[in-house]
Amino acid sequence: MVGQDFTDILLPEIKNYKTIRSFKEEPVDDNIINSILEAGRRAPSAKNRQPWRFVYIKDQGVKDRLQAAAYGQEHIGEASFVVAIGTTNVDYKMPNGQLSYPIDLSFAASFMIMQATSTGVGSCVVTTYNEAEVNEILTVPYKMRIVMLISFGYPKDEQPERLLERKPLNTITSQKHW
Ligand SMILES: Cc1cc2nc3c(=O)[nH]c(=O)nc-3n(C[C@H](O)[C@H](O)[C@H](O)COP(=O)(O)O)c2cc1C
Structure with a gap:
């Protein structure tokens, strides 16, 4: 169609996604929290093993720690609230x-942040943390790991306008050969 750009048909949640690092005090309703956790539950995983545990934290003391x-x-x-995405199996290798x-856990996280975005809830994926400390705070069992934390909340009004640049599609794709 004349004038139509393929980006017109991108999901708005994807097209407009940006990390949010400052949140309003307004709490996110439990129904919405559950919908975000449910989105993670529905994510695909290798052999449908679903090797995950989603620990959600609303408690201010725990969030501060x-x-x-x-x-x-x-x-x-x-x-x-914060969701800690943990694995229940650190050994399984795919073919x-x-x-x-x-x-597997990244798919769950992607589903969660997209569900959050569609309900107006902002998010920030976090892997910059001391794993041993997080394990202690969340009483993570031996041999299980927290792979990321995600902070969620309603974005404060003053957010950076600009979406961060992504590499142009033609520099990261190729047809038939690498
Ligand atoms: C695996 C991963 C780890 C990240 N870790 C952090 C983090 O520890 N702290 C943080 O502020 N942002 C973190 N981010 C957010 C990225 O910095 C952000 O997604 C990236 O700069 C692109 O910006 P945008 O999401 O606004 O487009 C992480 C994102 C990913 C996917």
Whole structure:
């Protein structure tokens, strides 16, 4: 169609996604929290093993301790809630020889942040934290790991306008050969 750009048909949640690092005090309703956790539950995983555990935290004291374990990132304490995405299996390898858990858990995280975005809830994926401290705070069992934290909340009004640049599509795609 004349004048139509393929980006017109992108999901708005994808087209407009940006990380949110400052949140309003307004709490996110439990129904919405549950919908975000449910989105993670519905994510695909290798052999449908679903090797995950989603620990959600609304408690201010625990959020503050997680913030300290994440080297003081203030959006963690400010968030309405935080989800720690953990793996229940650190050993399983897929037929390609690669570990499945970082991939499986990333799909769950993607589903969650898209569901959040569609309900107006902002998010920030966090991997900059001291894992041993997070394990202690959340009483993570031996051999299980928290792969990321995600802070969630309603974005404060003053957010950076600009979406961060992505590499142009033609520099990251190729047809038939690498
Ligand atoms: C695996 C991963 C780890 C990240 N860790 C952090 C983090 O520890 N702290 C933080 O503020 N942002 C973190 N981010 C957010 C990225 O910095 C952000 O997605 C990236 O700069 C692009 O910006 P945008 O999401 O606004 O487009 C992380 C994102 C991903 C996917």
